[in-house]
Amino acid sequence: MRKLFSFLLACLLLFPMLPAVAESAPVISVVATIYPQYDFVRAVAGDTGTVALTMLLKPGAEMHTYEPTPQDMIAIRNADLFIYVGGESDAWVTDILASMPDSDVKALSLTGMVTTLTEEHVEGMDVSAEPQASPSATETDLDEHVWTSPVNAIVMVNAICSEMSAINPDAADAYRANADAYTAKLQALDDAFRAVVASGKRTELIFGDRFPMRYFAHEYGLSYYAAFPGCSAQTEPSAQTVAFLIDKVRQDQVPLILYPELSTHTIADAISDETGVPTHIFYACHNLTADDFAQGKTYVDFMTDNLETLKLALN
Numbered sequence: 065m066r067k068l069f070s071f072l073l074a075c076l077l078l079f080p081m082l083p084a085v086a087e088s089a090p091v092i093s094v095v096a097t098i099y100p101q102y103d104f105v106r107a108v109a110g111d112t113g114t115v116a117l118t119m120l121l122k123p124g125a126e127m128h129t130y131e132p133t134p135q136d137m138i139a140i141r142n143a144d145l146f147i148y149v150g151g152e153s154d155a156w157v158t159d160i161l162a163s164m165p166d167s168d169v170k171a172l173s174l175t176g177m178v179t180t181l182t183e184e185h186v187e188g189m190d191v192s193a194e195p196q197a198s199p200s201a202t203e204t205d206l207d208e209h210v211w212t213s214p215v216n217a218i219v220m221v222n223a224i225c226s227e228m229s230a231i232n233p234d235a236a237d238a239y240r241a242n243a244d245a246y247t248a249k250l251q252a253l254d255d256a257f258r259a260v261v262a263s264g265k266r267t268e269l270i271f272g273d274r275f276p277m278r279y280f281a282h283e284y285g286l287s288y289y290a291a292f293p294g295c296s297a298q299t300e301p302s303a304q305t306v307a308f309l310i311d312k313v314r315q316d317q318v319p320l321i322l323y324p325e326l327s328t329h330t331i332a333d334a335i336s337d338e339t340g341v342p343t344h345i346f347y348a349c350h351n352l353t354a355d356d357f358a359q360g361k362t363y364v365d366f367m368t369d370n371l372e373t374l375k376l377a378l379n
């Protein structure tokens with residue numbers, strides 16, 4: 065008995081700083097449609113070992129053409145928590161959730177957590193393939209890239225933390241500590257973006273591609289020109305659009321032509337060839353490459369990269 069007591073005492077002395085996860089905390093199953101919410105759940109879960117996390121969109125795959133497989137549907141049905149975007153790209157979610165009334169899954173949408181903005185058509189964009197504005201078109205006009213603002217990301221991490229804690233109260237303290245650590249990094253990024261914009265020579269971005277950064281631009285007071293709106297399925301812009309962007313780069317002496325991840329960057333390259341201005345990736349964090357996924361790259365990592373790119377693009 066005394067030996068056992070000494071052993072327990074030694075354990076307490078050796079491991080006094082272990083995170084406060086009750087041994088009874090069960091493992092909860094969380095399914096994320098795409099990368100941003102996958103990253104946020106991973107951050108809140110930390111090393112608690114209490115979350116089995118699945119991302120439905122495969123690394124490297126295109127978000128806008130994703131369709132769920134039967135296995136994906138089973139994963140959603142059996143999950144404790146399912147987090148989707150809630151825009152045009154995952155309009156399929158409504159039908160799928162309605163088809164599983166016997167499932168206990170709690171569904172959360174990113175667009176439901178923050179104030180949404182409508183997709184903009186700015187001067188020069190090729191919008192020939194866009195649905196024409198009509199009184200009933202408001203639903204499809206929603207810009208779904210809500211996570212591209214770090215301020216929104218903070219709201220999302222906190223909302224996700226609350227929901228995970230409600231499902232798994234035994235791990236709530238650890239989730240809160242992890243969420244606080246991650247939102248502190250996001251807050252530092254937000255401060256740094258504001259400082260870069262405040263000290264920049266210009267407030268204009270040029271995207272030789274779709275423009276998925278509407279919330280980011282709105283948050284930091286940036287203007288932009290791009291080939292297409294946020295989620296356009298178009299890949300071939302009109303000659304007028306390309307000519308407009310080339311003129312803009314020249315007139316405004318824009319130092320960098322940007323394109324989002326998983327872009328073929330053919331349009332950005334064409335503008336670059338014509339103007340001699342270099343191109344650079346700017347991460348919208350829709351998805352990441354299989355390599356970056358394997359390396360465990362985070363939303364904070366990509367946004368930190370964007371911070372450096374923004375310094376070049378605005379000066």
Ligand SMILES: [Zn+2]
Pocket residue numbers: 128209276294295350
């Ligand atoms: Zn998109």
